[in-house]
Amino acid sequence: MIDYILSNAWQLWAVICVLCLILELGSGDLFLLSFAIAAAVTAFMPLIGLDIYVQLLVFAITSVLTLLLVRPSLLKKLHKGEDKRESNVDALCGKTGVVTEAIVKGGYGRVSLGGDDWKACTPDGTALEKGTKVKFVNRESIILTVEKI
Numbered sequence: 001m002i003d004y005i006l007s008n009a010w011q012l013w014a015v016i017c018v019l020c021l022i023l024e025l026g027s028g029d030l031f032l033l034s035f036a037i038a039a040a041v042t043a044f045m046p047l048i049g050l051d052i053y054v055q056l057l058v059f060a061i062t063s064v065l066t067l068l069l070v071r072p073s074l075l076k077k078l079h080k081g082e083d084k085r086e087s088n089v090d091a092l093c094g095k096t097g098v099v100t101e102a103i104v105k106g107g108y109g110r111v112s113l114g115g116d117d118w119k120a121c122t123p124d125g126t127a128l129e130k131g132t133k134v135k136f137v138n139r140e141s142i143i144l145t146v147e148k149i
Helices: 001-006 007-027 031-042 054-077 088-092
Strands: 094-103 107-111 116-120 133-140 143-148
Touching: 001 007, 007 054, 031 054, 031 107, 088 116, 094 116, 107 133, 107 143
Parallel strands: 116 143
Antiparallel strands: 094 107, 094 133, 107 116, 133 143
């Protein structure tokens, strides 16, 4: 069995390459792609007569080189043009809302902003009446800091 595998090592490297490519489809982080490339390169080594130890060395070196050189450039190209979009409450920063429950001096109240009702305070601790238009300027955890417009 070992003799068969060693005499047909290119098939083993081809299977490793295909398996890494299939697994890469599930992950999408281009990590396994490096091993697939290394296995594809190493699949040619038995055909030129190199023994298994040299093949393993070629696989290891090619894997490291592709992880360090190829993967970062592919990731950069893959994510090119993507802007850093804020999400959740951070996406509401700078938006305007309405005080739904009066903000008491030095305390908290409620603000309707982005279709949700948030606990809110003012940066200087001033009071705001119900119905006052405010602008969301900051947050601490789930408590918004708002300023009167």
